[in-house]
Amino acid sequence: MAKQSVQKAPFDTQNAVVSNKGILSVVGTPIGNLSDASPRVIQTLAGADVVLCEDTRVTAKLMSRFDIHVPLERCDDNVIASRTQSVLERLSAGQHIAFVSDAGMPSVSDPGQYLVDAALNAQCKVEVIPGPSAVICALVASGFAMDHFFFEGFLARKASEQLKRLVALAAVPGALVLYESPHRVEATLKNIAEVFPQRQVALVRELTKVHEEVVRAMAPQLAQSIAQRENLRGECVIVIAPPSEQECAQVQADLMMAGNSTTLQEAIEQGLLEGQSKSMLAKTLSKQFDIPRSEAYDRIVQYNQNLQ
Structure with a gap:
């Protein structure tokens, strides 16, 4: 999981001459266990003319696992905007282009959204090949009510900015899902405990892998527990339980007072x-x-x- 930071370059889709001969397949890939790749994912990758990916080394492992021999081209945050025009031209020429991120569904806190948006604006055919999503897997693993939820992705690294954003998220009447690296999760949980001391929080780590772990407790207790651990590894997803009815009422009252x-x-x-x-x-x-x-x-x- 990598935070998207695409600097969008101007692109004139109105002047692009694109037919519907080609197709852009946005492919969801395993988030840890390669066996989670569906037959349709494998078939799509094998049938593509080229596979665009964040890191060719990461995607090469997936391709090798299923004996797929298709050219790989780098198309990460830093280059996706500059390569969009050539992608549209190749689609116009009738090519089948697959796009993957390192893990999970492209565009969800990963590259992809800019390319998909440009392709649709240019009237290209776009299909989504579903795959695992860390957001949904973590929500299910948390055991919290998920009638409503909000995906925040990565918070700012600066503590003051984190706290400000968490205070704003307190008004969301549903579960909150955050991504975090193992190196920063301790500090982030500490800030969450400060803003949400009365809520349960789940730390979901190493999803779909051998050492998958779900640790769930009240926010202050979870922050304290994780602070005592060493060498925490694996990408982390933090799920904050929805607010109680009493907390929702208080938040609404505060908003009315502020407004x-x-x-x-x-x-x-x-x-x-x-x-x-x-x-x-x-x-x-x-x-x-x-x-x-x-x-x-x-x-x-x-x-x-x-x-x-």
Whole structure:
């Protein structure tokens, strides 16, 4: 799993002359266990004129495993934009081009999206050959409810930026799925524990491999447990359980408070200046700011005391 950082080069698909003779096959490949390659994946790769891939050395192992002899060409983050025009020209000439990432489904936190977008804009035929996905596998392995989920991919490396993003993700009413490297997972789990201390978190590691592991606990306990381990290996997927109904309600209340142009203190001051009684003002503030009436009343009393 590698974070996509494609610098998109301008490409004029409107002036590209492309027929539907060729086809671009976007192929999902195993995320660890090569035996997970489906017959259709093998058939598609074997029938292609060329296979575009992130790392020819990685894809060569898959091709060798199934005795497939098709030319491989590098098409990773750094070159995919610059090679798109030649790919479209080859599709126009009737070639069958397969595209794979090192593991999993292309375009999902991996290269591919830019090429697929350009091919569709140029009216090329595109097909998806499904394969394993670390996102879905990790969700299932976590055991958390997944009626709704949000895939974040890799967080920023800087701790302050991570925390800011995690706070924003707290408003998502579903499970959260993150990718992380084994070298940074300890620090990331520590930040997750700070933002989500009341949620369960699962660390899913080495998916589909011999040493596949799922460690699940409350966020602070999981962070502490992983911090005590040494030489953690394998690509990691972190799954944060969905928020409870109580947490969802609190997040919504916080968002309403943040989006209200008038602060609670300003509303108290205005109400008292208008001569409203404390009880009536507390009732009004309770509805306006979605807080208990008793809390609103206490804030009014506190405001009065501060004036004395």
